[in-house]
Amino acid sequence: MLEILTNPWVICFIVVSVIVGNIAALKYTANMNVGKPSKLKGESDLDKLNRLDKLNSARKAAEQDAHKDA
Template structure:
């Protein structure tokens, strides 16, 4: 049994399996990061839009206060 486990072909198959498994795991985590990054950009766009609306509203109130004074 020990001779079979120390056979170079068996060792090569085990090493290749480990490497392929690690590459597959890295590809999965890379895809998860990309989807998260896309969502963050959408959230950032939403925040920018809301900030622009708030600035416009503040400018309108400021100009209204200046006309009243």
């Protein structure tokens, strides 16, 4: 049994399997933007949320002012 595990082909197969598995895991877990300039990316989600929050705050303030005047 030990002779099978120390066979160079078996060892190479295990090493290649581990490397391929790690690359496959990185493919699904890593969020890499390699080669994409930030100008083409556009507005980030956080920037969009901040902009929408400011718009909603301004709209609520305008509604409160309208209710005070009425």
